[in-house]
Amino acid sequence: LLIRDGAILYAGERSGCPEAAQEVIDGKGGICMPGLCNAHAHAAMTLLRGVGSDLQLQEWLQQIWPAEDRLNGEHVYNGTMLAAMEMISRGITSFADQYFFMDDTARAVVDSGMRANLSRGIVSTGGNDEQKLQEGVRLFEDWNGAADGRIKVYLAPHAEYTTTPDLIHRATRAAARLNTGIHIHISETPREVEECRQRYGISPVRYFEREGMFEVPVIGAHCVAVDDEDIAILARRQVKVVHNPASNMKLASGVAPVTRMMAAGIDVALGTDGVASNNTTDLFADMKLAAILQKGFLMDPTAMPVEKVLHMATRAGALAMGFENVGVLEAGMRADLLILDKDAPNLTPSTDVLANLVYAAQGLNVRLTMVDGKVLYKNGEYLTLDKEKVLFEAQKSAHALGL
Ligand code: NI
Secondary structure, eight states: OOEEETTTESSSOOOOSOOOOSOOOTTTTEEEEEEEEEEEEEEGGGGGGTTTTTHHHHHHHHHHHHHHTTTOOOHHHHHHHHHHHHHHHTTTEEEEEEEHHHHHHHHHHHHTTOOEEEEEEEEOTTSOOOHHHHHHHHHHHHHTTTHHHHHEEBBBBBBEEEEEEEEHHHHHHHHHHHHHHHEEEEEEHHHHHHHHHHHHHSSSHHHHHHGGGGGGGGEEEEEEEEOHHHHHHHTTOOOOEEHHHHHHHTTTOOOOOHHHHTTTTOEEEEEEGGGTTSSSOOOOHHHHHHHHHHHHTTTTTTTSSSHHHHHHHIIHHHHHTTOTTTTSSSSBBBOOOEEEESSGGGGOOSHHHHHEEEIOGEEEEEEEHHHHEEEETTTEEESOOHHHHHHHHHHHHHTTTOO
């Protein structure tokens, strides 16, 4: 790869490289692949790692919410820096984040050097959803395209059950006016779908279609409890579905029909969701889970081939987040990549490299991570972050939340 100004100029055999480089990164003994794209996350929830691990969803939320009520911008910055450190060290180069105090998240993206799609989460409770929506619009005005284009901003009504039809209309109109998209949770659990049917007589997917939300680009997190008609709508509207297998299993939400969605033409991406419902941010773990979950659930070992899983975790994620020029290592794309240690015991022998990447690799096998042509992590060293400081501040913020 020949890289200049953050872009890949040439990809291929060294003998065909059009010019000599000023600086050479030796990838010997390594596997170079596109950086992983984490298409649904709540990065600052790293601070809540381990909270309420084995509880029912409602009891779990009752542990999460009081801690979140104490959050301020400094906590969110510290939690996002911790998340960035964890992601960078595991080869994740971009993430989609829906949370609060997003100016502080954006600062952490700038400081860490990562790429991100950011959105201010909006719930309608409390009667001030217009103010939250305007915060989301202001976030767009202040940050969309910032950090040399590494930051994109979407709007984010949280989910059907936490918002009103009126908010969905206003958010969709605002997104259309700004020429941007919406990041939202859709049909995460059967209960959510049942309650939506009681309210509106239809499923969340049909409801969002009816209310016009799919007129703009949508990142739809989860889509676990969807039927064939829902899937047809999601496919027709080109909704960017994000599968979060670890979170869905840990919260016992159910198994998303990923193979059926793919067969319908949906370009399903992969996400970790927040650390409170996954406990780690390692997309290699989520790749393996995404594959074996479909196979085991469908009792069909051909249900999810490795090529599809790798596509989910790279190119599909980049497209879901609106980063058209990310997720493939070829000329003209931005240089977001990772190098994995091919000689690690768990990757030897490398008879089938792709199978190794999905089934045997761990995030900790990553030895170099690059975003936009800049090396952020190399051989255990962070080049944009002060490791001791990030760990100390994150621990301090967790204490301040009463954890
Ligand atoms: Ni989520």
